[in-house]
Amino acid sequence: MKNYCLIALTASAFFACSSDVEVNYRLSKNVPVELYVESTYSTIDLSGIERVGTIVADYVHLDYSQKGDTLIIQRNFEIDKSRGYLKNSHPAELQWRLPQVVTKGIAERTVAVEGFDEYDSLLYRIPMPTRWRDQLLNPDYRKHLERQEKHRYEMDHLLVGKIPEKGNITQLLKERGRLKFALIQVDSVVTDGFHNLDKRQCFGYTVYFKEKESFPYYIWEQHVNSKIGTEKFQAYHTGLKAEYETAYWVTLDPETGVPCQEREVKAGIHTMVNPKTGDTATFKSNTTLERLYTVNDTLETK
Numbered sequence: 001m002k003n004y005c006l007i008a009l010t011a012s013a014f015f016a017c018s019s020d021v022e023v024n025y026r027l028s029k030n031v032p033v034e035l036y037v038e039s040t041y042s043t044i045d046l047s048g049i050e051r052v053g054t055i056v057a058d059y060v061h062l063d064y065s066q067k068g069d070t071l072i073i074q075r076n077f078e079i080d081k082s083r084g085y086l087k088n089s090h091p092a093e094l095q096w097r098l099p100q101v102v103t104k105g106i107a108e109r110t111v112a113v114e115g116f117d118e119y120d121s122l123l124y125r126i127p128m129p130t131r132w133r134d135q136l137l138n139p140d141y142r143k144h145l146e147r148q149e150k151h152r153y154e155m156d157h158l159l160v161g162k163i164p165e166k167g168n169i170t171q172l173l174k175e176r177g178r179l180k181f182a183l184i185q186v187d188s189v190v191t192d193g194f195h196n197l198d199k200r201q202c203f204g205y206t207v208y209f210k211e212k213e214s215f216p217y218y219i220w221e222q223h224v225n226s227k228i229g230t231e232k233f234q235a236y237h238t239g240l241k242a243e244y245e246t247a248y249w250v251t252l253d254p255e256t257g258v259p260c261q262e263r264e265v266k267a268g269i270h271t272m273v274n275p276k277t278g279d280t281a282t283f284k285s286n287t288t289l290e291r292l293y294t295v296n297d298t299l300e301t302k
Contacts, residue, residue, distance in 0.1 A: 020162040021191075021203050025071060025107075025257030032296040033062040033258065035075075037096050037289075041086070043223040044284040046230050053222040054084035058096040062293070064258055070111070071257075073153070075101045085226040089128045090218055091136055095145045097122055103149055108157045108178060110150040116142055135217070147183070154181070155207060155248055156259055158189065166193045169205070184209045184246075195251050195260070198294050202251035202260035209246055216242040216270055219285050223270075236281050239273030244287075264289040 039056040059079040065072045077097050082088070095101070099122075101115035119142045123133050135141075158178055163169060170188045173179050179186050191205040220240055224233045244266045251260040268285040 019165050021165050021254050023159045023161065023163055023203065023252075023254045023257070025157060025160065027064060027066040027071070027256055027258075031064040031256065031258050033064060034294045034296055035060045035062050036292045036294075038291075039090075039093055039289045040287065041084075041090070041219065041222060042286045043219065044286075046232075050286060052084070053226050054086040054090055055082065056087065056090060056093040056096070057081040057083070058093075060096055064256075069106050071105045073103045073105075075103075075115075085222050086218055088126045089132045089136065091141045091144065092148065092218075094119070094122065094126075094136070094141075095148060097126065101149065103153055105153050105157065108154055108160070110153045113146050113149050116146050116149075119145065151181075151183075152262075156250055156252065156262070157257065158207065158250075159191075159203075159205060163203075163205075164191060165203075166191055181209075184211045197251055197260040198292075200253055200260055200295070203254045204249065204251040207246075207248040207250070209248070211244050211246060213242040213244070213268075215240055216268075219268070219270060220272060223283055223285070233272065233281055233283070235276065236272040236274045236279070238275045239271065239280070242268050242270045242285075244268045258295065259291070259293045261293065262289075262291040 037056070037058045037060065039054075040052060041054040041056075042050050042052040044050050058077070058081070061076045061078055063074045065074075077099055080097060082093070098115050098118050100118075101113070103110060104112040120137060123136050158173065160178075164172075168188055168190050170179070170186070173189055179189070187208045187210065189205060189207050191203070193204065195202050195204050217240060219242065220237070224231060224236075246264060246266045249261075249263045251262075252258060253260065264287070266285075266287040266289070268287065270283050270285060271280060272282070273280050
């Protein structure tokens with residue numbers, strides 16, 4: 001996190017002279033959006049070389065609409081183009097292949113997430129080894145995907161009202177009660193001005209935070225069984241846990257709140273234990289999650 005802190009400290013130098021940006025989340029009409037999602041999962045082998053194991057890529061259609069104070073985001077799956085070892089079974093990514101998901105939010109919090117009742121039937125439609133399907137049928141995975149959906153909404157709706165265009169706004173958001181998250185520890189939030197994306201002027205900010213994962217099985221599975229890591233650690237299959245330092249970058253249209261682009265960069269340190277010897281070993285992972293939002297002007301409705 002040292003590099004992240006340096007970035008945050010550098011950006012804070014602009015805080016005093018930065019102009020303000022007014023951020024709202026109100027839609028005067030429905031906004032159709034084409035979303036491309038790409039997630040890259042890599043680990044570091046014994047020689048220190050980073051090796052990519054899984055690339056998840058999906059196309060989905062979104063419709064943003066508003067009813068009173070409630071923002072409604074409807075997502076429909078279109079095409080999967082994933083490749084690599086866990087292309088059909090990474091639990092964090094199966095959300096994109098659900099037929100339809102509807103997320104409803106008021107202000108910065110989600111109030112409803114619908115569509116995850118199709119999760120079990122999705123697992124039977126996707127070809128995968130039986131041992132993985134049996135694990136993914138664990139109800140905890142479905143809850144994990146629902147939490148991810150809520151988490152992404154809340155990260156996209158972190159800012160509201162007048163926000164400095166460039167600077168460290170961590171204290172400002174704390175005073176406004178916007179950094180109350182149950183499962184993550186936010187270090188800082190930094191705005192970085194406007195970016196020309198998808199022919200839109202998009203306001204950007206980065207959330208730097210730490211998070212933990214108590215049972216990161218699928219990264220371990222990719223690392224020791226996919227021929228990109230080492231079979232030496234196949235016996236180290238208990239005591240799995242991980243800690244991540246994450247930079248979550250969001251850009252959005254400040255007038256409507258519709259995102260332009262999101263990028264999560266997660267640097268992980270993973271611990272694993274050999275149950276017979278009690279020995280502990282670690283390995284590192286790098287995960288990049290990127291989402292590109294393209295407003296479909298030809299389908300815009302009033």
